[in-house]
Amino acid sequence: MTQDEFDLLHSYLNETLSEPDFARLQTLLRENVEARRTLRSLSTVNAKLQQLAALNPATLRLLTTPAVPETRRGFAWLSWRPLAAAAAIVLGMLAFWWSLRGVELEVVRASGAVSGDWAVGRKMRLDHLTMVRGSVQVRLSSGVLLDVAAPAAMKLMDAMQVRLLSGRVTAVVPPAARGFAIETSAGRVVDFGTRFGVETGASDSAEVHVFDGRVEVTTRQEQVVPLVAGEAAAFDPVRGVAARMRANEGRFVMATAPSASSHLVNPFDGATFYRNVDYTAAVKAAADLQGGTLAMQMRQVTNFPTFVWMDSIAAVHGAGGYPRSLAGHLDEALAQGANAIGLVIYDMPNRDGSALASNGELLIAQNGLHRYKTDYIDAIFKTLSQSKYAGLRIVMVIEPDSLPNLITNLNFPRVAEAHATGVYVQGVQYAIGTLRSLDNTYAYIDVAHAGWLGWSSNLKPFAELLKKVGAGIPGGNGKVDGFISNTANYNVFVEPYMKADQKVKARQVRSLRGWYDMNDHIEEQSFANALRTALITGSDAYPASVGLLLDTSRNGWGGPKRPTGPSTSIDLRTFVTETTVDKRTHKGNWGNQSGAGIGARPVANPAPNYDAFVWVKPPGQSDGSSSLVPKGPENPEGKGFDRMCDPTYKGNALNGHTRTGALPNAPVAGRWFQAQFEELVRNAYPPF
């Protein structure tokens, strides 16, 4: 083809042809197969450039100020956005293919002359990343952090491999993403748990510098070249290894220490938590059964995330009647587009040794600790460590009630055994040490509640115990992200109309016998903060970054009986009874409490030192049966009968020998309890 003919094609593509030239073009295309072939190829170049420009906001940096689009006279640069919008309107399903394009990434840091397109925290899908100004740090869904400085261009193949076309990139690869690869024209760099930099240019040569760990470079000649920390090598497509040298960190954009890890201080910040599909289905079924206004309120419960209880080995595998395995939940979380999931790690040997309804399957005397480690924690770890889950923040509540039992319930034989053998402590240490070796996991140790450990005589030894536990965690107590109180309990965040040391006729509120019994903390907020302060000071102190969680799934106490202000009574008992929003008969009552309601909705950063309010206990799941249910269809696991769930029981020393306040006709622990769910929704505070 002549240049004149080429010019005709270009002018056609530019839409700048005159009428006579257009006639010449038509003749050319009609008669010349080569011209038609060339036009198709040039159109492919056009399409590619349009694709790159449309998908990659970093390519818009040429103009110092955004160009205001004019009315396009004849020449219209292709935009895909109208099509995306149109597709979304015409057919929702097809709109997906826009979001399915490319590899998901999140902007962690941006500097230099990059624009708002690279706002920190912004998530986008790109199949190419071309930097012409500044530098960015992005996180792929595998957890890999990439530092890219302009000028650079790379093709994002998937979350585990990129092709560096030109420029320099530094990769920080968490353990879960081992095997992450960067391809260049000169070879393929595969990570083995490390931090490294790769540079390539127009000459097709590449340099690989390893700062931590180890990589393997496979050259074009299929030669495998291992490189370890401090080493670097230059490669070219013809010779393979062209030179060896010392690694030079200064040449690469470095991930700074705080962002080198993908572990967050507060995993609830900007998180979209998984909604347990099985729980959601149960709630919807409950609403269908109910009907009316209450049903509409019930359905609102499905708008909020709850935690998934891994309360047996079978739960991890989805066996023994569990509707779904751990992997099944994680897959559902990914399908929902969630970036976080809440799990309860709850299968300690001699579990809940002071209660019967929730006691566990593993016994210390029957090799329980070994089974806990290998069959339970290791099985969870194996699932969580799959690279496809690396983008999920996995928030774990660690073993509710276990460590608190060591403070007050040593008179129960199974707790005493756990104490004597050190199994509760070792179990918690192993669970956290193992599961928190993943960068995307977060551990919150259960610390019971104010009504259990609020007295300083309990709080102080408990803080000491927690410090001892923390010091023995592989990797140190920095592996603990925080502490959670009120798990599955009913205690209030604050008493809105009275204070612990407030006096009624010269007697402090907290002195009321049979209710507060001189407890220093009548509410969760002051209890958890006091404990946290004790934990972050003194010897074996936890880092001050530890945050608090509160389970608000059932501490709402709304409904018609909720007080609207303090009582005017001058009798302490009458004053407290009429003023407290907690309508239990005793703070030690915990089974399916009558009159309770769903509490504050899950939210991040609700108060100082609090990472979040969460719903750990899914509202509507029973605490335990109200009467003995023999092992069988209604109790396949043979769960025990704890009389604290029996409304006819007159109590014991743990609840001041009062009535239990439990609802009647309750099924075994964990099963759906429709009547309780109705109450919880009806008495929700804030109301639905």
Add this chain to the structure above:
Amino acid sequence: MEADSTTTAPHDPNEGFLRLWTHHEPELRAFVHACLPRAAEVDEVMQEVSLVAWRKFSTLTDPAQFPRWACLIARYEILMVRRRFARDRLVLDEDIIAKLAEEGAEEMSVRHQQLDALDDCIAKLPLERRELALAAYAPETSMKDIAAQLGRTEGSLYQLLARIRQELLRCVERTLAQEAHTP
């Protein structure tokens, strides 16, 4: 007995369609672009093709035939759009579009290779040229704006863009020729 997942269709036909569509959409777009260079027309055809292909997806028995099958749908839609814009200037005659489409449908694997090769070729462009090309094709920008920003005439930018396109095409052809000779 569990079904063999390698021999059964995907459980969700929508997912199967989306997977194929997202994989082949770039080359299909390039194919349409060759017949209709104007943005609005390409968008319109691509939208129609996606809808028709999705509706008819159950009739496609061999997923390997998806590109060619989608081309046939696109060819029909291209001609429909062309008829609607026939009175506009610079719209190719129907027989030429038919030839471009017919031959293009046989070249889908070449299209795929060209698009892949362009990754490297674009990356190897001198920085200024790459910036210009990507800025010129960015959504919501016009050549007039870019020309004003750079203090150049629109005509000179069009010429430069043509040179960049031709340079890229040469690079692509070189790359594919090398790959053809690599054992």
